[in-house]
Amino acid sequence: MKIGSKIGYETKRKWYGFTFILPWLIGCILFFISPLFQSFRYAFQSLEATPTGFAATEVGLENFQSLLFKDTTFLPSLVGSLGDLIQVPLILVYSLFFAILIKGKFPGRTFMRAVAFMPVIIGSGVLMQILKEDVFASGARGGSADTYLFAAGNIPALLNAMGMGSGVINFVNTVISRVFDLTWRSGVQIMLFLAGLHGIPDYLYEASSLEGAGGFAQFFKVTLPMLTPMILLNTIYSVIDMMNDYGNAIIRSINNTMFSLFKFGYASAMSILYFIVIIVILGLVALLLRRFIIYQE
Amino acid sequence: MTANVKTRSKHRMDMKTRRRKIGHVIGRILFYVLCACLAYQLLYPVLYMFSMALRNPSDINDPSIVWIPKNFTLDNFADALKSMNYWKAFSVSITLSIVCGFFDVFSCAMAGYGFARFKFPGKNILFLIVVFTIVVPSQTLILPLYSRWRYASFAGLVKLLTGQESMNLIGTLWPMIIPSALAMGVRSGLYIFIYRQFFKGLPVALEDAAYIDGAGPYRTFFSIMLPNVKNAIITVFLFSFVWNWGEYYLTKQFLGSENRSIMTALSMLRMDLSQVSALAGVQLGTNPEKIVTRMQAGCLLTAAPMLIVFIFTQRFLADSIEHIGIK
Numbered sequence: 001m002k003i004g005s006k007i008g009y010e011t012k013r014k015w016y017g018f019t020f021i022l023p024w025l026i027g028c029i030l031f032f033i034s035p036l037f038q039s040f041r042y043a044f045q046s047l048e049a050t051p052t053g054f055a056a057t058e059v060g061l062e063n064f065q066s067l068l069f070k071d072t073t074f075l076p077s078l079v080g081s082l083g084d085l086i087q088v089p090l091i092l093v094y095s096l097f098f099a100i101l102i103k104g105k106f107p108g109r110t111f112m113r114a115v116a117f118m119p120v121i122i123g124s125g126v127l128m129q130i131l132k133e134d135v136f137a138s139g140a141r142g143g144s145a146d147t148y149l150f151a152a153g154n155i156p157a158l159l160n161a162m163g164m165g166s167g168v169i170n171f172v173n174t175v176i177s178r179v180f181d182l183t184w185r186s187g188v189q190i191m192l193f194l195a196g197l198h199g200i201p202d203y204l205y206e207a208s209s210l211e212g213a214g215g216f217a218q219f220f221k222v223t224l225p226m227l228t229p230m231i232l233l234n235t236i237y238s239v240i241d242m243m244n245d246y247g248n249a250i251i252r253s254i255n256n257t258m259f260s261l262f263k264f265g266y267a268s269a270m271s272i273l274y275f276i277v278i279i280v281i282l283g284l285v286a287l288l289l290r291r292f293i294i295y296q297e
Numbered sequence: 298m299t300a301n302v303k304t305r306s307k308h309r310m311d312m313k314t315r316r317r318k319i320g321h322v323i324g325r326i327l328f329y330v331l332c333a334c335l336a337y338q339l340l341y342p343v344l345y346m347f348s349m350a351l352r353n354p355s356d357i358n359d360p361s362i363v364w365i366p367k368n369f370t371l372d373n374f375a376d377a378l379k380s381m382n383y384w385k386a387f388s389v390s391i392t393l394s395i396v397c398g399f400f401d402v403f404s405c406a407m408a409g410y411g412f413a414r415f416k417f418p419g420k421n422i423l424f425l426i427v428v429f430t431i432v433v434p435s436q437t438l439i440l441p442l443y444s445r446w447r448y449a450s451f452a453g454l455v456k457l458l459t460g461q462e463s464m465n466l467i468g469t470l471w472p473m474i475i476p477s478a479l480a481m482g483v484r485s486g487l488y489i490f491i492y493r494q495f496f497k498g499l500p501v502a503l504e505d506a507a508y509i510d511g512a513g514p515y516r517t518f519f520s521i522m523l524p525n526v527k528n529a530i531i532t533v534f535l536f537s538f539v540w541n542w543g544e545y546y547l548t549k550q551f552l553g554s555e556n557r558s559i560m561t562a563l564s565m566l567r568m569d570l571s572q573v574s575a576l577a578g579v580q581l582g583t584n585p586e587k588i589v590t591r592m593q594a595g596c597l598l599t600a601a602p603m604l605i606v607f608i609f610t611q612r613f614l615a616d617s618i619e620h621i622g623i624k
Binding site: 194 | 329331346349423436593599603
């Protein structure tokens, strides 16, 4: 009798747990799973908008075929989008550096933290795009695109005077013009690293400094290993953030196909293909990084 | 002799501490210089917005003006307000942000609590789906969702109530609000994750005490657990508020041109400004100086509510960051 009531309680708790996630589950089925399958079906159809909904004709694999073999813009812009992922390691290094800088207690900490989180708050798609176009576009400031922040320093001229080749100068120019992109994409990452840094217990630092470890040894043997879960999370977040960005070439071309050319089935095929690419990349990232992850006991 | 050695070693100690002190001061100076550089490059666009929005268009090509304009003007704001139809867009977006923020706080808390504290079959797979909801680009889902809202039938409920086959919810705020009430709004997966981390960090004894006192799971959740994750609530509300405010893609498709959201208005501002818009009564032609100053005024007007909310909540945000951790 007693055992029976205990099992009853356990089962009850299961059902209670289920009721807590029930609203989410309904929302997920209505607004995620079923649209995803629907979109998958659209990718094999040719759609036309009619007053009562979409009129669909089955076309099989035609959308995918013309996307991969006939479309001259899709694959190049896909490669371009993937090329942008080179920025991810830079974002990680920058945000880790920033997080370590503002972790401790110092006068002005509140201000620095507020500044560090500001990109999260106002760095939304449209605003970013306009800022990129205006702040860095030539004209307004009388300068060229790459001299906005370092206008006074005039780094390209300096490099030229030092006898550097045009390749180096172009590289530096690209890097400088991407500083904005880089730093304004790093808000959430800085937050997550900060959270990770605060999660490292103090006794590890105390023990290591008793053993004679200096700052560098502590960083590489305590901080970095303990942050590996955050590094994985941040890598994944950065990839998602860049791939789903408003200014991303593929996203723009999907939007264009959908709402200017009204090729709905074709656009669905594009977005499904793109989604698969994202999943594959995330899977690769997770597989590559998994070996290095150290979980705190 | 011993005295000599002693003074010498004392002298050496002095040198050492002095050197360490100097090193410390230099380190501090370097630290603040670094902070200043980082803060400058992050604040640059905001300062630029202010500087551009407040200056007379004729000041733009003046090389002697770097930050502080010679001729201050508020005309830029007046024009931006008019051609964005700012107050209409503002009221749409602020309603959306507040209502969705409110719903997200509760619906995601429930889901997060369910995932953090209960065991039920399929839990891990379901949580994986939570993560997936963040990964999938909204472009993949937009067509089915659009037709869902355009011909909303709610499993026959609409027919039962109105007698019509379906109703058109495009152009209303419901396509944004209903998903957020069901924990599937803009980036809701992330909020579920945040809540889950917080609830996992609370001691189990807290709930056990409540159960022993005779409270059911819901009572425990609302009167014991939720008040204990205040920082998570504020963080989620802040995120939900700013991300709903900044949402462009979904609001553009779902709200239509009747209820333009603030981001839709901002994205169309450049076009609106350079065209003859009889409605707004602002005509700038193709004068690039005027357009740039008006654009920055528009940007500032759009960013201002978010900055204000941020200033009031960033204290809680910084505090809650220290508690998220990975568990």
